[in-house]
Amino acid sequence: MLLKFLENDKESQWVLIVLLAVTLIIPVCNLIFPEGSIFYFSAYTVSLIGKYLCFAILALSLDLVWGYCGILVLGQGAFFALGGYAMGMYLMRQIGDRGVYGDPILPDFMVFLDWKELPWYWSGFDIFPFAMLMVFVVPGTLAFIFGWLTFRSRVTGVYLSIISQALTYALLLAFFRNEMGFGGNNGLTDFKDILGFNLQSDVVRAFLLMCTGTALMSSFLVSRWVVRTRLGRVVTAIRDQESRVRFLGYRVEMFKLWVFVFSAMLAGLAGALYVPQVGIINPSEFSPLISLEIVVWVAVGGRGSLYGAIIGAIIVNYGKTVMTGLFPEVWLFTLGAAFILVTIFLPDGLVGLWKRKTQENV
């Protein structure tokens, strides 16, 4: 049925097959084969791939709002971080009395700050389904309020980009403060369990990678469905000629809001999957630099193409892993150069290059 759904879309089929293979083979090989076997993937590889796949979901979310709706959001990292914090709060509550100070309720940093009781907004986060709900609700609500105010006032283009960057910067500063109750600049860390299973164990790590892969594939399929509905076509029309769409009787701001909130929720999901695999969430995830990097992933992969965003995120992040290992000081220059080169020579990214090649062959 799935193959029928993707009929005549060879690229999407391939991307899905590769993702499925990665999701299944890497965790299974990690568990079955002994260390030293050529089929063995280390725990490091497992969590690294898991990270890439989270970034791919994040890139997908930005591509929806930027590539399809034409809103260049330079604060997508904020939604990612909020999803991450929601998950982090659940993981903190899972620590229970095993913290350094052994307080059964309060996380370590609260005991350290001499807080007597849990702030109201931490309540409920010990319940997994509630925390998962918040992973979507918190970024979605912020996107709704932000989008409602900006789109209704017809703030567009660079102004919107700058405001969105200011938003994530404001959150960065806010989350740095100890009084906020989110662990200040250390953030949330020292996680022990998820749903009662040890986060450090190989099985749990392998399972998390599988979840992330599944989440990425589902996000891809849902997004692909969305952009192919009539709503998707209206959104593309808004990107190309916003005012014309209004004269057809569509409330442009409601469509932008829909896509923006949907995209923020996807970003939140990415953040929630990221945190248990890297074991920490701190305010640096709100930094504008990260949000800019997401834009580069999508630009490199090819904006306006969903699998392009996935490919871009994985390639750029693989490059980052290699480069920061070999020549850490030149990585940012490489990233900047890649962005400039892609913008000038490959406006449709690597996917555009591929499409041009296949068209020439035809």
Add this chain to the structure above:
Amino acid sequence: MLNNAKEPRLNRYQSFSFMNRTPVGDKKLDVSHKTVLYMEDVSVSFDGFKALNKLSLYIDDGELRCLIGPNGAGKTTLMDVITGKTRPDNGSVYFGQTIDLLQMDEPAIAQAGICRKFQKPSVFENLTVFENLELSMKADKGAWITLLATLTGEQRDRIDEVLEIIGIMSLKGQLAGILSHGQKQWLEIGMLLIQEPKVMLVDEPVAGMTHQEIDRTAELLLSLQGKHSVIVVEHDMEFVRSIAKKVTVLHEGSVLTEGTMDEVQNDPRVIQVYLGE
């Protein structure tokens, strides 16, 4: 009825104006007095320049009206006011006897049944011809409904019918971006037709068309009167002569004269405006 101009008007540039906008669609279009569009005493100024100056204009239900006038006479501004793009400084604009267009924004006006073709062809170039018509079609245009909307067989037939009328059936599945200038003009007229509007505002429909295409456009516009009210802005006088029963001449933001093409062309004031002193 037309005297509530003293009511405080909403300024579209106020961020929160949406909060007290009157709901749309609570009033039915009432054309029992045979007039579909009333504009009275409408003035618009841009930085002191009066684009419209106490203009009054009445369009009958089912009428085909041509608007002519030299450049800067206010033709496009007039369309902007009717469709909600520009808010006038004062005056009143009513759709039928009951619907106050000045209280509505662009999508609401479009949904109420006033549609517009732009001067510069503005089709969605990254969508196919078919999809352009699909998006324009009269339907519920809320975001959630659009997400789940599918075309019924009837709607497909309607799109095919319009494609037939505008003569680009063979280009159905092509991206609109590859169409010629004339074809884009036609597609945009098709996008108007499929919205089934009560009033059509058509800004320079034959610019860049060949003679044959112009003749077909004239035929099409003539076939629409009676069912729709059509307002055509055009510079091509030959074209206007071929379709117009009644012509309104605008000059410096107000109506100079109205009448048949012959009356208008023999009016010494019109000759003066067009030819200079």
